[in-house]
Amino acid sequence: MTIDKAELLRMLRARRRGYGLPGAFYNDPAVYALDLDAIFTRHWLCVGAACEIPLPGDYVTIPIGTTSVIVLRDQDSGIRAFFNTCRHRGARICDADRGHIRTLVCPYHRWTYKLSGALAYAPYMPDDFDRGAHGLRQVPVRTLCGAIYICLADDPPDFDRYADAMAPLLAPHRLQDAKLAASIDLIENANWKLAMENSRECYHCATQHRELMRTFLDLYDMADPGQSADIRAFWERCERDGVPSHIAEGPDFRASRLPFTHGARSITMDGEPAVARLLGDVPHNDIGSLRWVHYPTTFNHALGDYAVMVRMLPIGPQQTLVTTKFLVNSEAEEGKDYDLDRLTHVWTVTNEQDKALVERNQAGVNSIGYVPGPYAPAVEAGVIKFVDWYCDKLTRHLHGGSATQAAA
Numbered sequence: 466m467t468i469d470k471a472e473l474l475r476m477l478r479a480r481r482r483g484y485g486l487p488g489a490f491y492n493d494p495a496v497y498a499l500d501l502d503a504i505f506t507r508h509w510l511c512v513g514a515a516c517e518i519p520l521p522g523d524y525v526t527i528p529i530g531t532t533s534v535i536v537l538r539d540q541d542s543g544i545r546a547f548f549n550t551c552r553h554r555g556a557r558i559c560d561a562d563r564g565h566i567r568t569l570v571c572p573y574h575r576w577t578y579k580l581s582g583a584l585a586y587a588p589y590m591p592d593d594f595d596r597g598a599h600g601l602r603q604v605p606v607r608t609l610c611g612a613i614y615i616c617l618a619d620d621p622p623d624f625d626r627y628a629d630a631m632a633p634l635l636a637p638h639r640l641q642d643a644k645l646a647a648s649i650d651l652i653e654n655a656n657w658k659l660a661m662e663n664s665r666e667c668y669h670c671a672t673q674h675r676e677l678m679r680t681f682l683d684l685y686d687m688a689d690p691g692q693s694a695d696i697r698a699f700w701e702r703c704e705r706d707g708v709p710s711h712i713a714e715g716p717d718f719r720a721s722r723l724p725f726t727h728g729a730r731s732i733t734m735d736g737e738p739a740v741a742r743l744l745g746d747v748p749h750n751d752i753g754s755l756r757w758v759h760y761p762t763t764f765n766h767a768l769g770d771y772a773v774m775v776r777m778l779p780i781g782p783q784q785t786l787v788t789t790k791f792l793v794n795s796e797a798e799e800g801k802d803y804d805l806d807r808l809t810h811v812w813t814v815t816n817e818q819d820k821a822l823v824e825r826n827q828a829g830v831n832s833i834g835y836v837p838g839p840y841a842p843a844v845e846a847g848v849i850k851f852v853d854w855y856c857d858k859l860t861r862h863l864h865g866g867s868a869t870q871a872a873a
């Protein structure tokens with residue numbers, strides 16, 4: 466089934482706030498195409514960590530729907546992003562997820578681009594061909610304390626509000642000086658919104674995440690942690706130790722620092738740090754974790770000994786690429802300061818458990834018997850906030866009369 470713009474607007478107007486979305490929002494190819502247009506080409510997307518590409522010529526490719534973007538470190542050590550599409554006849558240039566290059570060479574007819582994106586070589590083109598007008602198309606890019614954000618729009622929305630709110634909280638973790646210890650891809654056969662909804666609540670954690678719940682405080686983003694005297698005392702102690710611990714929140718993000726349970730000092734199977742060296746300028750491991758989410762692609766945790774960045778990218782109406790990156794102190798040596806299995810174990814099993822849950826969710830909403838059900842505000846407020854944000858963006862986009870092809 467595919468639905469048109471008028472029907473979508475009617476469904477958005479008719480939706481009951483605090484309830485799940487109609488099934489079409491989770492499985493219809495036309496809604497998926499609209500999501501790519503209204504959400505993924507208009508907002509800043511967290512796509513990776515600057516420490517993944519430390520040297521000039523290091524690159525990663527980012528799949529966003531049918532679009533691929535190259536993010537690279539240029540000759541001057543700046544970070545640039547380009548559409549991974551040749552300016553000759555449009556062939557995709559880079560196939561690999563990551564690698565190192567001196568120049569970008571299109572495999573089709575060998576047009577060759579510098580790391581600045583400038584076209585350096587285009588064989589057999591006429592004398593009056595303007596190479597200067599055929600460099601790779603740049604994609605706006607920003608970095609925020611070691612995280613890379615791109616925006617596919619020509620006129621990106623404001624980024625500074627988010628950056629200004631997050632910078633003090635992120636500062637002590639110094640993710641810009643970290644190193645990438647591991648990057649693990651997982652394909653979830655579910656719509657990206659189901660993956661995001663699942664990540665915004667811990668209603669399911671007690672019964673589904675045995676390993677995570679050894680250390681993880683089941684008090685999710687939208688609960689008011691300040692109501693707890695223990696958490697207020699934790700924040701005061703962190704602040705005294707120079708680790709900012711206020712809540713930061715905006716329409717498309719939220720950050721809070723929360724302690725672990727059972728005296729744990731890290732999210733590992735035994736609660737002890739996975740890495741012998743602290744990450745950043747933090748004073749010790751007893752700082753809990755800074756949890757932050759930024760719609761539509763990422764949620765993260767920065768701990769005393771490591772940071773985990775989870776990125777969710779839509780690759781089909783019912784398929785989402787979930788990539789989990791582990792950042793550690795750049796001086797930490799694998800095998801000496803940390804064991805990779807120990808570092809990644811809790812998150813790897815948790816992600817597999819979540820994959821099963823969101824795929825179960827997808828299967829159920831694909832049924833003709835599905836009707837949207839109510840969220841539990843006490844434990845699913847984060848889901849409600851995300852779904853409201855999504856519906857607002859989609860409604861505005863549809864009313865904006867853009868060239869969106871809502872009907873497939």
Ligand code: FES
Pocket residue numbers: 551552553554555556571572573574575576
């Ligand atoms: S399409 Fe890239 S060189 Fe022809």
Ligand SMILES: [Fe+2]
Pocket residue numbers: 663664669670674818819
């Ligand atoms: Fe989960």
